[in-house]
Structures are given as structure tokens and as C-alpha cells.
Amino acid sequence: MWIFSTIGFFSVVRFPAHANRPSDVMVRSRERSQLEALIARFPALARCPILDQPDSDYRWRIVARQADIADVMAALVDGIDYNNFKGACATEMRSGALSSGYEHALHRIWSVMADTQVTRPYAGRAGGTHAGIGLWDDPRLTAASTVSVRRRRR
8 A cells, every 4th residue: 555645655565574474564665764754753663673675666664563554544644634735745845854856756646646537637627727626615525424534444
């Protein structure tokens, strides 16, 4: 699973070498500083040493309990206080918490994923902008119609 957050980008997988430890997952990152930030934010991960594997597709990794990573993901969702993810990451980048490369990658990823949508986002809108889209006024998106990640997970 790929996770893009205001802390960084992580790939979470079940690693075959840990088949004898079914309650563990491997959390991989392209930037060591992002794993360090994840560990600093979530004390349950403090016992997880960062492994440096320079010849691997993801150089930095930790092995953690799957339940701890599930709690981390729920906390990340619970902590969303922004209405624009890339904008929140830009703020983190300006504070020095994220690299400029991460923010630039997010824009490229957004564009690539926009190509998978049947109609490219904002196609046909004046100036190609999403201003006035009215999405937040859609009654299907009310608080009453959503369920927290924690409740769905249990």
C-alpha cells in the first residue's frame, strides 16, 4: 500500500522474509528523514530501527507491528486539518519538514492519476480551475454519511 501524507511517502508491504512474523509489516521510504519524522510523531514506532539498504528499491525501511501501523494510519486520517493536501505539504516543505522534491513529486503524481479519470479534472471549466466546484455543498458528503476510519476498522 502506498501512503502519501504530510509526513512523507511510505510503502507498506508484507515482506516474505518475515513470514514467520505474520503480525509485522515493512514500512519503506525513499527518504530517511520521512521515516525519522514518522517515528518521532508516533512513539509506538520508537522501537523500530531504520534499516539502510542502499541497493534496494526503497533504501530506508522499518519493520513494525501491523496493528501499530494501522493505528498510525488512523491517527493520520484523524489529524487531517486541511482542505488541500498538496497545499498542506507545501506548508510542511516551507517549514523544512519535507523536501521540495516530495512536493514536486506530488504534483506529478496528481497529474498522472488525473489521466486515469474518465474526464480529466476541471476539463471544460473556465481557466481550467476548480473554483466554484461546489463539491462541499453535495449533500452526499455530509458528516452524517461518513464513518470514521477507526469504526470501520474494528
